[in-house]
Amino acid sequence: MIHASVSRTLYRAFLRLYPDSFRSRFKEQMIEDFVDLYQDRCRKRGVLGPLVAWGEIMMDAVRSVPEQHRAQRMASGAHGGSGSNRRLDSEGEGERMSKLVAEVRYAFRSLYKSRSYAAAFVVTLGLGIGVNTAIFSVINGVLLKPLPYQDADRLMFVQQPANRAGAFNASFSFIEVDDYRETSRTIDEFVEFGDWDFSVIGRGDPHRVVGGLVTANYFDVLGIQPLYGRTLLPSDDGAEAPPVMVLTYDYWTRMFGADPDVVGQTVKLTTKSVEVVGVLEPGSHYTGRRKPDVFSNYTTNDHYTGAAMRDARNHRMTDIFARLAPGATFETAQAELTQINGRLQNEFRDAYPEVFGFEITARPWQEVLTESARPTFLIMMGTVLMVLLLACANVANLSLTRLIQRERELAIRAALGAGLKRIRRQLFTENLILALAGAGFGLVVAFAGLDLLVSYANRFTVRSEEIGLDAAVLAFTLVVGIGIAMLLAWAPSLPFTSEVGMSLNHSGGRATGGLSRRQLQRVLVVSQLALSFTLLIGAGLLVRSLFRLQGVDSGFEQGTVVTVQSPNFTSLTAQEQQTLFDGTAIRMRSYPGVQSAAYATWAPLQAVAPAALTIEVEGGDEVQASTPVGLFNTVSSDYFRTVGATLLRGRSFDRDDAPEADSVVIVNESLASAYFGSENPVGRRLRWQNARGTWQPWQRVVGVVANTRDAGIAQAGIHVIYQATSQAVLRRGGIAGVTGGGGFPANTMLVRTTGQIGPVVRQLTDVIHETDPERPVDNAITLDELMREDIAPQRLNATLFSTFAILALLVAAVGVLGVLAFSVTQRTREFGVRLALGAEEGQVLRMVMGEGVRLVLSALLIGGVASIGLSRLLSGLLFEIEPTDPVTFVSVGAVLAAVALLAAFVPARRATRVDPIDALRVE
């Protein structure tokens, strides 16, 4: 607990409020007791602990500090005889206290007199601290905090990438897991995990749950305890074990109303009756990219107990979590696993085709879990640090300006006998009050922004629920606040120490605030402008990327297209399912407002797992050496009309494309031009290799459609093969239903309508449930929403960055205005004289504006050079935009210059309005 030791130090300083004699007698005990109290409050009140503890200490001090000082006075009155003598010897205890009170009161009064300065200080610093606290909370919750599991630092996620096939993790087969488990010495526990959607039937509407199929050791290794009942036991692992499951706390409260009696009951999970044996403690249970609702053993799923799963080495559906054995390191584990992997590849060449390029990686789980969030979050942290830096520069500038303005006041105080130490302390008190107010305001900003940030982070990580303002963040804020106050009180190395007499002689009317200080102010302003330039460049690049993304022609026609998913968790045969979907499509077409209805594997932009695809064209050249990325979509005849994809050649699927007829496919433009060049592919035949490397039967191309962005707007150039749902029924039946070459079932209904969305979804659900009441119908969303969702992370990034950058620009502009306004005020006499001697207004205007232009130019130069270096860090977040995009650089530069010069214009105009008479009267 870093914050505990920070608080301890603060308390030690805090004790100076008490009289010396009291302090010397009880200091050590009081500190120890404070630490106990602090830790106790942190334990009991969590995040609020530090606040509660310090609140109590404040209350305690309000009561006891004055009492001790009074007691001290009475004691010295009684024992010392003449209290006044004592006071002369050393500063009396009571004196010290009352002096402190006086100092604080004086500081408040002086700050009240310059309210706008105080407000500017507090707001600028507060915004800087606020955004930093908020973003740091996110970083802490997602990237830094250990996973909420026992031995979290020894947990690994083991992956088997097939890099040449474009798969970052091909997962493992049961046989492979057994091999690793038996051979490995560096890993003491292998936990198997399978991601599987189930349908829960008979508990409310039939609905889909995310299931985790796990081995029983999952719970022991992660240290997850049951709230009710039990977790899985080793006896649940066998092939003959009865199907059982445990519910996560969230799902239990959501669907079962937190009823403890659910333990022991039987719930129908897709096709099986499964006993609920326990409910898990509340907490974050994530395993992969999704959070499971239930965990069950393998016998809840026929596929997992089937022969293919048990016996086939290349039937890879299982993920591995592994715990390092005592003494082993990630490196030794990686080395050992690589060696075992190599041996297996040699021994079972069929299961590891060389074209796939199988490898094995074992990395800390936390690293795997947060890898997609890391780059974005780190960039965000860098950004807000720049905002904080800028805020500090601005605050420094403000206080410097004020210091110069107060020169006369301070000089008088110094002349009247206030020592340097005393004046410094006064400045420190003022700055401390402002900095703490800024920190407080920052906390408010952070609290206000945190919900937004959590929903933002939710798009990048499953850990977003763990984000919260915690004590470390609070301490961080306090330290920043106090640090700034100290810096500002001492760093400018009080300018008047040696100039007291001189200042008084000049009675504050000197032409300038001294060259070096003006220089320092300019440096500060230039660095503010340069920082905001860099931030604006980043924001500009992201905004332009977003526009590029929004401008992408997805190939789908806009309009109201509703999509719902109705997964095949059912006992219907494949034939029955096809009849169900065909019938639903036909009935939906007669519903008012509906223009067309279809079903397919993937809704637009939703296709997953584009993989390497090796295609051969009949009578064409040899098989292409390159293996471009491709995907399959099994669609019904009206699909293209429904999503508004353009058919370029040939025809769509129709009634004649029966299972026993000639096998047909439709390809997209990108595949057509890659394999057929300028020739017409319609009527030609092609075939492809499946995932195990065997060639599939020849398929005749009957049509070519224009390219569509099936796998997301940013994914261009993917080859797509469309197959007819009417030909894709698996001949062996089973529950997989209507699948195509990709192996995914076609269970997404799409309806194009001119009417309302709600009634269409209800009608779809009703029609499906008439035939199959046990079928979940979910994920209702329109095509427009899908497109918005698809670029939501980019839009959020652009919005956040732009907000920060505009904030920065405003602060910097105010900085320019402030510095020039100050310089004009200081030079009032000079301008007055110039004007009196016949200078044109234009000349004066040019003088001041010239100063502004010099500031802007140096900022553009410095910021531009920095941006060229820093914008490269953004390249991962950009879409079709170079990090050094000249358009962005030029336009952002123009905006910055315009705003800064506008800010400079205000004081410049004021300079021309100087009345020579008034100016000279200043003297």
Next chain:
Amino acid sequence: MAVKLVLTYYVYGNTVSVITFRVCRLIRESRMTISNTALDSQPLTPVVFHVLLAMEEGAKHGYAIMQHAEETSGLRMGPGTVYGAIQRMEDGGLVRESKEAAAGRRKVYEMTESGHEALRAEASRLDRLARLARELDLVPEADAL
């Protein structure tokens, strides 16, 4: 409205605060007198009473005293309050630093004989008051047990 309030504050606020300050000082001074003469079986302040009560179980350090007070009656005392009381009581001879329990680094305090007496006197005073309260039917039966 706000302006009026501010004006009112400026006109009367000063007088009011002077009066408040004097009243508070009067109250505090009377309290101090009482606690300083605790030995003469005057009522003890709640803080002093709780410190003594905690030490009845044996020598304790400051935080243990705070915990005891919080657990027994929900009274939250900070270090300043506790050591303020200890200082007064030590000077008044009610408590002393414990010699034998100082094995650890931490200083612990224990009651003196006069501390005991003061505690007993206070306890029986409270008991008398409690009985009086019960006779006046101020305490419901269940609580009285």
